[in-house]
Amino acid sequence: MSFASHDSATRQSQGEAITAEEIAASGAKAEDATARYALLLGDDALILSQRLGAWVSRAPELEEDVALANIALDLLGHARFLLTYAGTAWDKSEDDLAYFRPEEDFRSCRLVEQENGDFGKTIARQLIFSFYQHELYSRLVHSTDTTLAAIAEKALKEVDYHQDHAAQWMLRLGLGTQESARRVQAGLDSVWSYVEELFTDVEPITELGDIAVLPSTLREPTLTRLHQVIEQAGLSIPDMSGAHGADRSGRHSEQRGLILAEMQVLARQHPGATW
């Protein structure tokens, strides 16, 4: 299995579905377990997009308003592909799944649910998640499920940019001023205990064989690269083991309900309406 991303970042998608609408119209129908896997991946992207979207008009510099909105938009795109595809298994639309699923049915990891905090914490969360996602999608492009492979291929090109953005900021903040180093270190310390959850082999992934990527296989390459950047930035790897109490099975963070309350409020006030 190749770790190099740059070949695939420039490879053209082979005519696979690349918009949520095309996936919905393609007639592709996901198996139940595959759909649950797509939902898990899609929930991570959706929740992180929701978090990053809150930076718009609040970023430290205008260029960062553009960059963070752009990353949020990419992630929202991935979420739309994945939720749409998941929905084909149960005749549900992306919006049914995003707006009318209860909190306990989401499968998002706690890392993406963490509050934005200051820019240092957001960058710390972003570094971890984009490095993880890059390793994940680099392998998912070889999925035997052609829709998932096509989604991964499209997403990978974008995540390549996300991880570059996060790594550049990690260096600037780590090596910038004492204050910035202190803040970004505090950001890493704040979210680090949620890293292990990303690499937990949970169902349905364990039943999916070559359709999915086993999270535990991502642990070593992701952590190696994270350690490199964090050390290069003159920061230290937080010394803590994974926070107990969640394995994507519904025992989620306290924040999830608040995120969804805001995201779903208008749609739920008008059930059955089209927008």
Next chain:
Amino acid sequence: MSPQNHQHAPLHLADEGDAAAALAEAEAGQNRFEEIIAEDSRVEPRDWMPESYRKSLVRQVSQHAHSEIIGMQPEGNWISRAPSLKRKAILMAKVQDEAGHGLYLYSAAETLGRPREEMYDQLYTGKAKYSSIFNYPARTWADIGAIGWLVDGAAIVNQVPLCRASYGPYGRAMVRICKEESFHQRQGWEILHSLSHGTQAQHQMAQEAVDRFYGPALQMFGPPDGDSPNSQQSMEWKIKRFTNDELRQRFVDMLVPQVEALGLTLPDPELKWNEERGHYDFGDLDWDEFFAVIKGNGPLSRQRLEHYRKARDEGAWVREAAVAYANRASRNEDHDQAALIGA
């Protein structure tokens, strides 16, 4: 040369020869500037231009940039609650475009010699003006539709002629901005169209939003021609091509068929086709409200500025870190360079 320049660079008697040369240069510059304006071509950053032209442009372009930046707030506040993922994606892209427009415009103003930091400071301290429409709240999702259709619609009518503005960097920035604004207006119209043809509650939400934003949108063209102190000079310099009232009329004429297609109405009982003029007549606008909002007494004038200041304040340490890192990187480069030369 303008009086301002004399203040900055006082001439001494001993420099009489230089002074005469400078005067001749300024005269040649003035002549060339007038030629450019007369032949309708572009003034570029390195060209000589009257100080008052430069000042007027900096004012207009930076106000426009500030409007894009403050304009991100009312719409940004609906990103988290957009009622479908598709609408959320479109809105996010739109607000991102606005940040981009701010960037082009600040850059255009920078070519006139005004540093970006200075413009930020003027917005921060409340000295700078921005379009007063953004001091109104976006209360409902339909307001996002009304802002797109009416506010971006008015912006397009105002801005399309600015693509031919005599100052090159401004005109060229406007070409790109107008393309994106027309997409923004369409998405606003689509939001309202879906709402208008949706449930009763959605239809009502759409109508109320149009009722709220119609008047303030018409006021985006500025005060009536008789009360617009800067318009005349701006027209002579070919920065502006049409008067405020001409543009307002054009906008109303454009809205009437569109609102019919939406299945909504405009909140003006005096709105009526005038065969003789070939235009729609429309009722007086509330100019007292307009001037009150401009003076900082809009519904959200203070909150918009507070939001902006908070973001600047909270981001200060990040900007300082970026500068420190860049300085460090360039010191390292110098060091590497010195090492190479030493070797």
